[in-house]
Amino acid sequence: MKAPARPIRRATLHHSAVEELRAMILDGELPPGVRVPEVQLCEQLGISRTPLREALRVLSSEGLVELRPHRGAIVAPVDPGEIGAIFEVMDALERLAGTLACRNGSDAEFAKLDRMHDQLVTQHEAGERAAYFLTNRQIHTQIVAMARNPALEATYAGFAAKILRARSLANYDTGRWQESVDEHEGFMKAFRRRDAEEAGALLADHSRRTAVAVIQALRPAAAQGEKTAAGAEPMDAG
Amino acid sequence: MKAPARPIRRATLHHSAVEELRAMILDGELPPGVRVPEVQLCEQLGISRTPLREALRVLSSEGLVELRPHRGAIVAPVDPGEIGAIFEVMDALERLAGTLACRNGSDAEFAKLDRMHDQLVTQHEAGERAAYFLTNRQIHTQIVAMARNPALEATYAGFAAKILRARSLANYDTGRWQESVDEHEGFMKAFRRRDAEEAGALLADHSRRTAVAVIQALRPAAAQGEKTAAGAEPMDAG
DNA sequence: CCGTGCCAAATTGTATACAATATTATAAAC
DNA sequence: GTTTATAATATTGTATACAATTTGGCACGG
Numbered sequence: 001m002k003a004p005a006r007p008i009r010r011a012t013l014h015h016s017a018v019e020e021l022r023a024m025i026l027d028g029e030l031p032p033g034v035r036v037p038e039v040q041l042c043e044q045l046g047i048s049r050t051p052l053r054e055a056l057r058v059l060s061s062e063g064l065v066e067l068r069p070h071r072g073a074i075v076a077p078v079d080p081g082e083i084g085a086i087f088e089v090m091d092a093l094e095r096l097a098g099t100l101a102c103r104n105g106s107d108a109e110f111a112k113l114d115r116m117h118d119q120l121v122t123q124h125e126a127g128e129r130a131a132y133f134l135t136n137r138q139i140h141t142q143i144v145a146m147a148r149n150p151a152l153e154a155t156y157a158g159f160a161a162k163i164l165r166a167r168s169l170a171n172y173d174t175g176r177w178q179e180s181v182d183e184h185e186g187f188m189k190a191f192r193r194r195d196a197e198e199a200g201a202l203l204a205d206h207s208r209r210t211a212v213a214v215i216q217a218l219r220p221a222a223a224q225g226e227k228t229a230a231g232a233e234p235m236d237a238g
Numbered sequence: 239m240k241a242p243a244r245p246i247r248r249a250t251l252h253h254s255a256v257e258e259l260r261a262m263i264l265d266g267e268l269p270p271g272v273r274v275p276e277v278q279l280c281e282q283l284g285i286s287r288t289p290l291r292e293a294l295r296v297l298s299s300e301g302l303v304e305l306r307p308h309r310g311a312i313v314a315p316v317d318p319g320e321i322g323a324i325f326e327v328m329d330a331l332e333r334l335a336g337t338l339a340c341r342n343g344s345d346a347e348f349a350k351l352d353r354m355h356d357q358l359v360t361q362h363e364a365g366e367r368a369a370y371f372l373t374n375r376q377i378h379t380q381i382v383a384m385a386r387n388p389a390l391e392a393t394y395a396g397f398a399a400k401i402l403r404a405r406s407l408a409n410y411d412t413g414r415w416q417e418s419v420d421e422h423e424g425f426m427k428a429f430r431r432r433d434a435e436e437a438g439a440l441l442a443d444h445s446r447r448t449a450v451a452v453i454q455a456l457r458p459a460a461a462q463g464e465k466t467a468a469g470a471e472p473m474d475a476g
Numbered sequence: 477c478c479g480t481g482c483c484a485a486a487t488t489g490t491a492t493a494c495a496a497t498a499t500t501a502t503a504a505a506c
Numbered sequence: 507g508t509t510t511a512t513a514a515t516a517t518t519g520t521a522t523a524c525a526a527t528t529t530g531g532c533a534c535g536g
Contacts, residue, residue, distance in 0.1 A: 012489065015307075047490085048491045048492075050288065053292060054295045057292045057295050058295050061300060062299060070498055070519075071498065073518095085387045085388055088334065088338070088389070088390065089334065089390050091334075093330065095330070096329075150323055151326070151397070152326065155327060155393060276487080276488075285521095286520060286522075287520095288520055288521065289519080291489090307488085307489085308487080308488055309528065310488070
């Protein structure tokens with residue numbers, strides 16, 4: 001007897017809850033800093049507290065939620081300093097992904113990457129901002145997938161999620177748009193030559209420049225207090 | 239009223255359970271592949287199923303435990319391929335750590351690093367293998383701490399844990415010992431010069447060579463079946 | 477003799493009830 | 507009026523009870 005490589009279904013409530021909550025956090029439906037009352041979310045998701053709490057522990061482990069014992073959970077605030085640190089690691093991961101992708105990617109995958117890049121350029125020219133950002137993410141995800149490294153893929157995904165959250169609430173400079181497309185053009189040239197070192201270096205550079213822009217855009221929106229779902233808390237009187 | 243920066247006690251049962259179980263897994267007390275029956279561990283830890291299950295979910299998120307819905311949890315097997323992938327990422331992280339440590343470390347920290355290195359050499363000459371490995375880990379942890387990057391620190395710790403597990407059950411080649419000390423000597427020279435690039439490169443190289451040795455030692459011990467969780471004594475911690 | 481379908485036991489998944497802690501409101505003292 | 511102590515409330519942490527699913531065994535049919 002052999003265990004099937006892919007389980008038919010792995011639907012447990014806490015697992016679904018993790019995905020649901022993560023999506024809610026990344027979509028901004030649960031903004032950074034808000035308290036996460038258990039009972040309220042329970043009836044909202046139609047589940048009991050037990051699976052919800054298990055989901056919160058997982059999300060805390062991922063860094064999307066902060067657990068304060070006996071004081072409730074909050075959606076993790078977006079700290080510019082932390083985002084800066086994440087980007088420093090991300091640079092290294094992008095470089096690694098670019099290098100490994102050149103080494104391990106198939107021709108079919110490179111062709112697909114080319115098509116995605118064409119789509120990106122088209123969307124840029126058409127000014128379709130939302131579509132552009134989606135394609136942009138897909139391209140980077142594709143590069144990471146071509147690296148053939150599950151550990152890299154998982155780590156990358158975790159950081160990408162946090163960065164996505166930072167970008168969305170910073171909605172950052174449009175002036176960077178053209179620059180970003182040019183950089184994409186640059187590392188795509190390296191990819192077409194299968195130049196691993198160059199591709200990695202350009203990807204890292206692209207990440208670094210993105211970091212600068214995002215963090216700069218993030219600075220004004222620095223004050224991340226603890227908010228309640230209804231409204232701000234009246235804290236200081238005088 | 240002021241909130242203390244460090245909570246006096248953050249003792250919740252599930253949090254303690256996470257640390258306890260993680261230690262048990264890393265110490266080899268719970269070897270890879272063994273089933274983790276909830277009720278048995280409950281009475282062993284003196285807690286109820288609820289906090290234990292929350293702990294299992296967290297450890298699953300960290301990759302130390304595999305959850306199979308309705309079929310119980312097992313300690314994550316050590317897959318040589320996965321370890322290889324982890325090491326690929328680890329190389330990049332070591333390089334980054336070395337570079338950042340040169341940039342951000344204080345003189346006091348570099349002095350401490352020097353002392354730790356002296357201790358390492360002494361322990362090598364004395365043939366104190368266990369003490370050597372401990373100091374070795376402390377050195378690398380210190381370098382990462384000097385990088386001043388919490389995201390790097392957390393990611394590094396997660397991978398280091400998995401690698402530690404692989405090393406312990408591979409108990410790998412003694413012939414590599416001398417080589418490893420020489421490599422330490424090498425990147426320490428770069429550190430003394432605060433040569434960020436060189437230090438990073440040598441650390442990455444050190445990591446890569448370690449990977450080769452560990453994976454090679456791991457190959458014989460490949461077959462990782464599902465064992466039952468009896469209180470099996472660790473074979474020999476040489 | 478081997479394969480298939482069904483039934484029983486065990487273990488996990490979920491819900492609910494109870495206990496402990498933090499927060500807020502209240503009131504008394506200075 | 508401000509501050510501090512105390513009690514009430516609400517929310518989280520834990521334990522237990524119930525439901526669902528998998529696993530192993532057994533009978534039946536081929």
